[in-house]
Amino acid sequence: MMILKIAFISAAIVIVLVAAVLIAAARKPDTVRIERSIEIQAAPEKIFALIDDFHNWSQWAPQDREDRTMQRTFSGPSSGVGAESAWTSKGRAGTGQMAIVESVPAKRIVIDVHFVKPFVAHNVNTFTLEPDGASTKVTWSMQGTNVYMLKLMSVLVDMDHMMGEHFESGLRDLKAAAEK
Numbered sequence: 001m002m003i004l005k006i007a008f009i010s011a012a013i014v015i016v017l018v019a020a021v022l023i024a025a026a027r028k029p030d031t032v033r034i035e036r037s038i039e040i041q042a043a044p045e046k047i048f049a050l051i052d053d054f055h056n057w058s059q060w061a062p063q064d065r066e067d068r069t070m071q072r073t074f075s076g077p078s079s080g081v082g083a084e085s086a087w088t089s090k091g092r093a094g095t096g097q098m099a100i101v102e103s104v105p106a107k108r109i110v111i112d113v114h115f116v117k118p119f120v121a122h123n124v125n126t127f128t129l130e131p132d133g134a135s136t137k138v139t140w141s142m143q144g145t146n147v148y149m150l151k152l153m154s155v156l157v158d159m160d161h162m163m164g165e166h167f168e169s170g171l172r173d174l175k176a177a178a179e180k
Contacts, residue, residue: 021156028151034160035141036167042178044106044129044136050177051109051127052100053079060173062166067091079103094118098125106131113142119149138174140167 040047050056054074058064064072070089076082076099086097095117102110108128115121123144130137142163150159 025148025151025154028146028154030146031143032146032150032159032163033141033143034163034167035139036164036171037137037139038168038171038175039132039135039137040175040178041135044131047129047136047138047174047178048106048109049079050174052083052103052105054083054085054098054100056177057085059177060170062169062173063087063089063093065173067093069093113144119147121145121147121150138171140171142167 050060054072055078057072064070067089069091070087070093072085072087074083074085076084079100080103081100084097084099087093088095094115096113096115098111098113100109101112102108106129108126111125111127113123113125115123121144123142125140125142128139128141130139146154153159
């Protein structure tokens, strides 16, 4: 009888904890925003070319460099507005497509991103280039839907830190590519 009471109380505690996590996740914001910046010792035009052409992303984009199962296809113009890339992966990169929707030479690139796997999400990535003497400040920001799965993960993990590391890695590799 005592074992049954302990099992019941334990189950009730687990149910309450799971419910608390689920409720906390549901209360998270519906949008997420991540932003990181870096100084690169290169002209904005050189950096812009690495971002504005998806064919160049294998030189610096973390998902392209870290996920060897990722395969990209390209359509539309090779760069600028209308350039598109789709990808599939058996690894962390998942499946999705992206398109350049705004391209202001050497200043700004806006990319519309749609993820299909591991979950459906829509993000807008913006790259801003600000010249400063011999260097350029590059800011990579992402704003998008905070799908429930991400909300749930964010109850247990600092998503700004986790996603921020992804951006920081990409910006470091962009810096290395632009400075060589």
